[in-house]
Amino acid sequence: MKFLSYAYRFASNFLFLALVYYGLNLLDKYNERAIAAVLVLIYAAMRAVSALRSFYFYQRIERLEVETRRLAAAVGDGHSGSSQRKLVVNEVSGLRQAGEMKSYIDLLFLALIVLLCVSKIVN
16 A cells, blocks of 8 residues: 555656646747746745655654654563554554655655756746
């Protein structure tokens, strides 16, 4: 399921990149193309800021994971309690890593979109 979510994120970002490329190539006048490229740049900047903020969030979650593991090792209140905590911490860790990977995919495509828009403005 994790790889399916990566594929969906990749496909949706690729579709967005293709639509931006096709849309900017359709416009013949420089003014129209430049305005459309600037609007796409603004949208890409907002999404990039959101993706970068999510990295801050994931960093905080990682700190909580480390602290929870440390406290669980210190408390050690039985095998069933520690196994349940390990299960939860491992699940949260997997979800965090998947979220980080999705953010990296988003940032890759946003960088490609920025390069495309800048090349269409300069060209």
